[in-house]
């Protein structure tokens with residue numbers, strides 16, 4: 025009989041030398057509870073199992089358990105074994121939960137940096153129900169190696185959804201499910217470079233710096249298009265001698281403006297005239313507040329425009345789910361790159377998203393979130409109008425972030441960002457998203473979608489407190 029299989033959690037403990045074995049076992053268990061690796065209620069391994077694993081006497085483990093029961097860390101009940109006590113290590117866990125940690129490892133009470141939706145609004149129940157239905161319906165072959173484009177259920181659901189909601193003209197066969205837009209950008213860059221002879225890609229002068237780096241790593245030279253109130257200045261594409269261009273037409277990231285109708289037409293005309301490729305990053309295209317979203321650029325020229333969507337704003341970045349609708353001429357090259365990258369994106373999440381969309385739950389979630397973010401946007405603009413009237417707010421017709429232009433004479437953005445950090449508020453300057461040409465002015469990019477609901481009022485108060493001193 026395999027003891028591990030029947031004995032509560034699989035537990036890794038590091039015993040430090042000194043102080044005797046029992047003390048070391050106690051210390052390691054306390055540490056595991058304190059840092060949250062052992063959550064309240066977790067059943068510990070039977071003493072003989074842990075003893076065998078650690079190479080110590082069974083009594084040593086039994087004594088350590090007894091000591092920790094006496095101290096209140098563990099509970100022991102006949103028949104249900106030894107468990108981590110409710111409330112043990114709770115103070116440490118509460119402290120960790122109250123302060124969000126982002127990829128950089130920094131900790132803040134409030135986070136208004138752009139890039140993340142409200143993670144507390146993830147539709148857990150709907151996702152779990154969709155996952156259950158999807159798993160029940162999945163054929164066995166869904167769990168095997170398969171088509172690098174991804175599950176047909178999801179490509180089918182997306183093709184229908186994107187046609188209906190974003191005016192995308194595609195078919196399931198032309199879609200590739202990717203592990204986030206970050207992966208999609210790399211696949212496209214390598215496909216364009218390796219199989220289409222592309223050398224240069226134009227990118228918006230304001231943008232997400234990693235994307236630029238990813239395209240360069242794919243072997244492409246990047247050239248910048250300035251951004252103004254009408255979006256990227258695509259008139260410069262011919263002169264830039266670009267083979268492709270990456271745009272955020274619905275809501276320029278981070279300036280927040282849509283690409284003007286004239287420039288949409290100009291971008292498509294450029295692509296048609298010289299065989300150029302437009303990559304349309306539609307990262308938050310579903311969130312438009314004042315009127316119906318402008319349809320995807322892809323709908324104007326499906327032979328020349330790659331449509332790229334993601335679940336990172338509509339659901340959660342942690343899903344790492346994104347999708348491409350490709351021109352037929354690019355399909356094979358991108359599929360080849362996808363196969364080399366990771367063969368196929370995780371299938372069970374694809375099936376779940378397909379079910380979420382097909383059941384209508386995805387539409388309902390997006391509608392609910394649109395209302396949620398619009399209310400937040402209105403609270404942000406009202407609070408700033410009252411408390412910091414010198415600050416000009418723009419880019420707010422859509423998306424989850426706004427640009428706050430500081431008045432002349434305001435302190436430098438870097439100073440404000442560091443003042444905010446001292447008060448526990450994470451902020452982002454536009455300059456951090458300004459490429460290399462210093463395209464950004466004196467402005468903050470505020471991700472009003474980021475905080476969980478319970479923290480939004482506090483975040484707003486902290487922001488207004490900081491900016492109210494600026495006239």
Ligand SMILES: Cc1ncc(COP(=O)(O)O)c(C=O)c1O
Nearest residue numbers: 139204205206277307334336346
């Ligand atoms: C401009 C832009 N595009 C795309 C994405 C989404 O990337 P991913 O799908 O890899 O999460 C983001 C995320 O912040 C973004 O800012």
